[in-house]
Amino acid sequence: MLDRQDHDRDEQRWSTWMAAANGGDKIAYKQLLTELAEVLEAYLRHRFGNLQLLEDCVQESLLAIHCARHTYDPARPFRPWMFTIIRHKTIDILRKSRRLARNEGEVAANTMLNQSGHYESDPVDTMIDGARMLDRMEPDHRDAVALTQYAGYSVPEAALRLGISESALKARLRRGLIAMRKQLEAEEIPL
Amino acid sequence: MNSDTNKREQLIGELVADLKPVPRAGRTWAKSVMWLCGASIATIGLMLFRGPFRPGFIEQLFAHPQFATESAIGVSAIMICAFAAYHSAIPSTDSRLRQAALALGLITVWMGFYLYGLTDPAIAPSMTGKRDYCYVEVFLVGLPALVFGIIALRNLYPLRGAFSGALIGLAAGTIPALMMQFACMYLVPHILIYHIAPGFSLALLGSVCGFFFLRPK
Numbered sequence: 001m002l003d004r005q006d007h008d009r010d011e012q013r014w015s016t017w018m019a020a021a022n023g024g025d026k027i028a029y030k031q032l033l034t035e036l037a038e039v040l041e042a043y044l045r046h047r048f049g050n051l052q053l054l055e056d057c058v059q060e061s062l063l064a065i066h067c068a069r070h071t072y073d074p075a076r077p078f079r080p081w082m083f084t085i086i087r088h089k090t091i092d093i094l095r096k097s098r099r100l101a102r103n104e105g106e107v108a109a110n111t112m113l114n115q116s117g118h119y120e121s122d123p124v125d126t127m128i129d130g131a132r133m134l135d136r137m138e139p140d141h142r143d144a145v146a147l148t149q150y151a152g153y154s155v156p157e158a159a160l161r162l163g164i165s166e167s168a169l170k171a172r173l174r175r176g177l178i179a180m181r182k183q184l185e186a187e188e189i190p191l
Numbered sequence: 192m193n194s195d196t197n198k199r200e201q202l203i204g205e206l207v208a209d210l211k212p213v214p215r216a217g218r219t220w221a222k223s224v225m226w227l228c229g230a231s232i233a234t235i236g237l238m239l240f241r242g243p244f245r246p247g248f249i250e251q252l253f254a255h256p257q258f259a260t261e262s263a264i265g266v267s268a269i270m271i272c273a274f275a276a277y278h279s280a281i282p283s284t285d286s287r288l289r290q291a292a293l294a295l296g297l298i299t300v301w302m303g304f305y306l307y308g309l310t311d312p313a314i315a316p317s318m319t320g321k322r323d324y325c326y327v328e329v330f331l332v333g334l335p336a337l338v339f340g341i342i343a344l345r346n347l348y349p350l351r352g353a354f355s356g357a358l359i360g361l362a363a364g365t366i367p368a369l370m371m372q373f374a375c376m377y378l379v380p381h382i383l384i385y386h387i388a389p390g391f392s393l394a395l396l397g398s399v400c401g402f403f404f405l406r407p408k
Contacts, residue, residue, distance in 0.1 A: 033203045033206060069213060070214070081283065084282040088350045
């Protein structure tokens, strides 16, 4: 946990760098983005664990910060501005991922079939270690999200492993991702 | 993971290379005031182009405090609505309810005056100044302000496009809706159906436009 002094120092530093970047200072901007990328990764990993989309979320958020930089007002705090963008981007990516899951029919390259033609039965909990957002999810939804979004299973493979139809898995996955999005929307932004 | 790190570094490099100085973000209220001035001038100009305002409306404003008060509340509601629309297009932690509460509250009070006017009108009901197709005029005259508003919000960073679009649509629609009280006949049921309702319909249109055109890049 950051103590108050670290928090204030970060706020001051990021705010100064962003103001300098908006004036065209490339060195300050590089420092800012490099530092923010690490902060973003920690923020997302704390919530989602080793989600496959994590790196996408980090990069999309950096891109969004770049596109929105002209709306940053140095007279106002940097953190709420930045975390609002990050949260929105993450929710957006989860939505897209849900849409993708709905349309997915292909077989993932990384199948988990073992020699005898059966799926290995790694406990789902080991795949989602640290994914705080999954803790409060219905077990059925959680398994669907964990297998497809964390373990790299395709929809047909995940359905086979859980012993349910593909359409049932897609429905569970959709509900699971909606639950994740709602949790993120309801969560207070770390100010 | 290593390839992810490389891609991230590459992205940061590209973003830094793309960096150009941006003008300091102006105050939201200043931008909304500029839009309001432009929208009001355009609205009055277009309405005058179609026909003169009702004779004696200025005297009525001074002679009837209720008429002056309801008009002043209407002006305040429009201003706050425009400000809320611009404010909603800047990323912030404020909830939608918080951003729109004052604007919607003032609109409600403004409508309250008209509802009260059904039993006790602010000025004597009259057909003086009647304009044909005033409901179409309200809608059409509000459109340019809506279009410019959507363009202006697009240049910011609206994260909730439909919401920002609805607010700017509401502001754009209520300007001619209010002006029509000075230009057209004063009869409260007519005002509610032919002036206010078409003005509010621009909020719906704004919401649809916002949904499609105010998506963050």
